Amino acid sequence: MQIVMAVLLTLSVSLGALGKAEAANGDGLGDILGKLPIIRGDAVSEGALHRDVVLVAFFASWCPPCKYEFPHLNTIQKAYGDQGFQVIAVNVFETFDGLSTPAKLEAFLDDVDPRFPILKGDAETRRIFGNLDRIPTMFVFDRDGAPAFVFRHEWDAEKTHLTEEELRSVIEPLL
Secondary structure, eight states: OOOHHHHHHHHHHHHHHHHHHHHHHHHHHHHHTTTTTTSSSOOOOOTTTTTTTEEEEEEEEEEOHHHHHHHHHHHHHHGGGGTTEEEEEEESSTTGGGGOHHHHHHHHHHHHOOOOOEEEOOHHEEEEEEEEEEEEEEEETTTSEEEEEEEEEOOOOOSSSHHHHHHHHHGGOOO
């Protein structure tokens, strides 16, 4: 029960921080993500994602739980993409502690074969998303652009990533 309460507290703090950050700069999700450089896939145009349910996944190629998430992200993008749902992955912390190179990132993306846009985040992106400091982290936004769910991997946590079933249980009620 204590673990559940800690997770809920973390989620509410993260969601609150994100909502305040977006309100402060006045940009919608598509505007924020549309400014980021594209690594793979289609561009996210400013003004896009309006009235979509959006899952934003933060990752790095050296992150083992991140690699486990990508097949689930591909599956749910395929399952719900025609219902106004979009996955967008944002690469952050890629060069942390010398753990990766551009070639390693390309090999990771070749291996996981994402079926959604992959963007390059930066310090400003992390600030806007509640001073993001952990990966994998996922945000799910409802059709009004409001944060509806956050998963944040914690150091030494038993739960390292979300399963496909858990993702479906979050997304389906929002569609």
